Amino acid sequence: MNVTIWNEFRHEQKDEAVRSVYPDGIHQVIADFLGKEHQVSTATLDEPEHGLTEEVLNQTDVLVWWGHIAHHEVDDEVVERVHKRVLEGMGLIVLHSGHFSKIFKKLMGTGCDLKWREADEKERLWVVSPSHPIAEGIDEYFELEKEEMYGEHFDIPNPDEIVFLSWFQGGEVFRSGCTYTRGNGKIFYFRPGHETYPTFKNQHVQRVIENAVRWAAPTKRAYPAYGNAKPLEPVQGGSK
Secondary structure, eight states: OEEEEEEOOOHHHHOHHHHHHOTTOHHHHHHHHHTTTSEEEEEETTSGGGGOOHHHHHTOSEEEEEOSSOGGGSOHHHHHHHHHHHHHTOEEEEEGGGGGSHHHHHHHOSOOOOEEEEEEEEEEEEESOTTSGGGTTOOSEEEEEEEEEEESOOOSOOOSEEEEEEEETTSOEEEEEEEEEETTEEEEEEOOOOTTSOGGGOHHHHHHHHHHHHHTOOOSOOOOOOSOOOOSSOOOSSOO
């Protein structure tokens, strides 16, 4: 598959704590492990058209998205372009703070807000849909030693399926692995991935993202034709 990994790529250039964890950017770490199985390219915010031109998106089977401090800088025209491709069948994997991205909020139709806290807490991610393909190869749970807390209520529509549920040391829980369909496209939101922690280097997190990319791959079905339709058989009477 052709996978495009989009990363804001601002923290890594401005914050030494982030740069020390992801010196080449979060996108490059994800590209390294996904590239073992797929044809991978990367795109970042400060490229022309944010690296998401019509040509790039038309060739993308699954788009992986990470953003945080510059959601507002993403051009609305590019958001519309991505939205159109999702409806047509392109898969979309939204990671961590991408919950506040323009594209995720547009696809969800809600505020996508939540509670959060940075306190170096342990996160335990429970598999609550063990037969789901995104959970393949994951035990009953896995743990991240340190992560940013996200807590309920998470202002999203009811997911088609909840694959993972997180528990944090401070007591909160969170729907941390949620699937949706929009048009012909499949969407997976996955919670872990704060920029100051090496979360994307964790083998379990990598396995989930690998599984999610395979799950979100487009089907062969063409996008439905809408609008005025000619009858399949002769129609007698009725309004024109």
